[in-house]
Amino acid sequence: MSKIALITGATSGIGEACANLFAQQGYQLILLGRRSERLEKLSTTLTATHAIQVLPLVADVRDKVTLTAVLEGIPTEWKKVDVLVNNAGLSQGLDPIDKGDTDDWDTMIDTNVKGLLYVSKIVSNWMIPFQSGHIINIGSIAGKEVYPNGNVYCATKHAVDALNKGMRIDLLPHHIKVTAINPGMVETEFSLVRFKGDEDRAKKVYQGLLPLMAEDIADAIWFVVSRPAHVNINDMLIMPSAQATATITNKN
Template identity: 80%
Template sequence: MTSKIALITGATSGIGEACATLFAQQGYRLILVARRAEVLKKLAVDLEDKYAVKVFTLVRDVREKQALTEGLEALPEEWKKVDVLINNAGLSQGLDPIDKGNTDDWDVMIDTNVKGLLYVSKIVSNWMIASKSGHIINIGSIAGKEVYPNGNVYCATKHAVDALNKGMRIDLLPHGIKVTAIHPGMVETEFSLVRFKGDEQRAKKVYEGFEPLLAQDIADAIWFAVSRPAHVNINDMLIMPAAQATGTITRRKE
């Protein structure tokens, strides 16, 4: 078993939670960052009890630069030797044409998906540079590879993440730091519930008539990338349900 450290943002649900569980199974010590204090605490206790790993929790919103920076910098020095960073925190808000878009929704998506990812990466990449090793996993989306109707700003944020993957990979290459992009298609998590602001019926319809990906499928792909030999890097991985061909074309049962 390993004593490596993985830092995971958006750790209390979906892909983040699945990654936390899988990396705990592999013996990683975990730094879990999320907004929901009670859910985060319960997850940490469950993982520590079940897998006998150490878990450090940080209740923060990645959009809040000062609080996030202070929280990360206050970590004990031994916890700053992060081997794997999984930039998972991300969301979509609304599904409106550009002329009817809610600018508050735009701010939330840009601040979380782009700026939040940058704030965390800036800090942790410097820790990795000091260690001369590390692996950054950025969670993108099919929306970062194509644009679909009414996806405008969300797609723009994920295209930005796709560009940042490439920029990070170039900038961090001299320091021996790997950068991997994981781009999921439809994954049944809280994603659609958040997009539709708690409308459970509308969120459920997104996944009706076909078998979507599960959070565990994406966690498995991330682990595959992380567990490659030192001389191998998975630059970019696009993962879709078998019933999905593009961001908008699916095969659904009647």
């Protein structure tokens, strides 16, 4: 079997863009997501367009028991994963800490931190016997600085930043590369999810500037993955030209 990439959160945004780009490069794909219809449609399209094999897996990274059963239940030949893209993540709400919804906090922590850990533990143990592999953790500018009302989301992405550094150290003896990709503003479903379906509020986030596209981040991920064996990009921060920090933008 050709090289294999496992992508979480594969049904939209950066995950979907990565699936398309890795398929173009001839990778076989394990696509993990919560929305079965989208997953099946994407898998069918990629298989037909690129003549690759796609293994769609329906699971929520927050659900440790189901996630473990689904991943460990795949055929052995699919466990020779070369690249893991830990993309599943989200933000819920934009409130000051004293008015935050604790259910939103749980959702962000369980998805962005615990979900990433669950997947990474399973897949890193698949990689170790082969003494090779590459784990890409999708972080954020929110993991480099904190902005008003971003409190818990920023905390989860700071955790991703720390975990990325810890993984790099722990997996070094096993020749497994580890990289963090930290985007600024990317126009995906991120704001729509954060504002729980409020399309007008989500659209205002990107008005007046040209944000990054999901394909821009996929290109960066492919650049990192395609470096020679002796090169590891530990950390990459990517911003739109119109954004300097999490809160400073040049809007027209």
